Amino acid sequence: DSVPVFKLFAKYTPESKTEKTARLEAVAGGAASTAPPPVVHFGLKHVTYLIEKRQAKLVLIASDVDPIELIVWLPALCRQMD
Numbered sequence: 001d002s003v004p005v006f007k008l009f010a011k012y013t014p015e016s017k018t019e020k021t022a023r024l025e026a027v028a029g030g031a032a033s034t035a036p037p038p039v040v041h042f043g044l045k046h047v048t049y050l051i052e053k054r055q056a057k058l059v060l061i062a063s064d065v066d067p068i069e070l071i072v073w074l075p076a077l078c079r080q081m082d
Contacts, residue, residue, distance in 0.1 A: 005060060012040045044070060051081055
C-alpha cells in the first residue's frame with residue numbers, strides 16, 4: 001500500500017517561495033541561522049550520486065520501473081555503501 005509513503009513524502013515537500021522568503025528574512029534579521037528544511041530527492045542519477053556520497057538516509061524504489069534493469073543494482077549499491 002502506497003498511502004503511508006505518500007504521507008511521508010507530503011511531510012517533506014519543498015518550501016514555497018513565501019516560506020523561503022520568510023526564512024531568509026529571519027536569517028538576515030539576525031535570528032538564528034536556519035538551514036533549509038529536508039526535502040525528498042528523486043531521479044536515478046541524483047539518488048545514485050547521493051548514495052555514493054553517503055548522504056542518502058532512506059532509498060525507496062518504485063515497484064513499477066520498466067525496464068527493471070535500470071534499478072536492479074541499486075539495493076546492492078546501498079548495501080555496499082552501508
